[in-house]
Amino acid sequence: MVIPKHQKFSLQERIRWQRKIIRHDKWVLHTRGSHHRSVVEFARHQLQWTTQELKESLLEQSSSGRYLLSSSAICWACWDRVAYCESTGNWSSNTGNGFEGGLQFTNSTWIAWGGGKYANHAYNASREQQIIIANGHDLGNWPVCRTRW
Numbered sequence: 001m002v003i004p005k006h007q008k009f010s011l012q013e014r015i016r017w018q019r020k021i022i023r024h025d026k027w028v029l030h031t032r033g034s035h036h037r038s039v040v041e042f043a044r045h046q047l048q049w050t051t052q053e054l055k056e057s058l059l060e061q062s063s064s065g066r067y068l069l070s071s072s073a074i075c076w077a078c079w080d081r082v083a084y085c086e087s088t089g090n091w092s093s094n095t096g097n098g099f100e101g102g103l104q105f106t107n108s109t110w111i112a113w114g115g116g117k118y119a120n121h122a123y124n125a126s127r128e129q130q131i132i133i134a135n136g137h138d139l140g141n142w143p144v145c146r147t148r149w
Contacts, residue, residue, distance in 0.1 A: 003075070018054040022047060045084055049077040079103070079131040085145035091130060094123040101130050103142070113137065 003009070003017045028035055028043035035043075053076050080089065083102035087093040091102035098106055101122030105115065110122045115133045119125040125133075139146035 003077075015054065018050050021050045022054065025050065045089070046077070046081070049080040052080075053077040074131060074135050076131060079134060080127075082134075082139075082142055082145045083127075083130075086142065091125075091127045092123045094121070101125060102127060103130050103134050105130070105133075109141075 003014070003021065009017065025043040025047040028040060029047070032040045056076065083089050083091065086099075086104040087102050089102060093102060093104070094100050100107060100110065103122070105113075105122040107121055110116070110133070113133050113136075115122060115125060115129070118129040118133070122130055122133075134141075
């Protein structure tokens with residue numbers, strides 16, 4: 001279960017969806033004997049991502065009581081899923097194959113997209129910084145993992 005991607009939600013609706021996903025993932029983990037192990041593994045990881053995203057949403061709600069455009073435009077859990085696919089969620093990944101960080105940027109792409117303002121290499125940047133750089137770009141840059149979005 002994931003949040004429908006082609007709809008805009010208010011902060012309250014987003015929080016409702018996040019809670020619904022958490023309940024579903026807890027159920028999958030509780031009944032894991034009746035699910036394929038890949039489904040259980042994805043639910044375990046998604047539970048972590050969505051719990052973190054829910055915390056951020058609740059902080060956003062309590063800090064101002066309004067919907068903040070700067071952070072609402074980013075689906076943090078969505079990018080976590082892409083990173084899990086690309087680098088098993090290792091945001092400091094540097095295997096020497098020319099791709100770096102959790103989202104596996106090439107260094108030239110990292111610099112061209114503005115990542116140099118955070119770090120010289122993506123693997124030296126935080127998760128949040130990598131997501132901020134990636135967020136404005138087409139998911140076609142992640143052809144295999146974009147389906148996990």
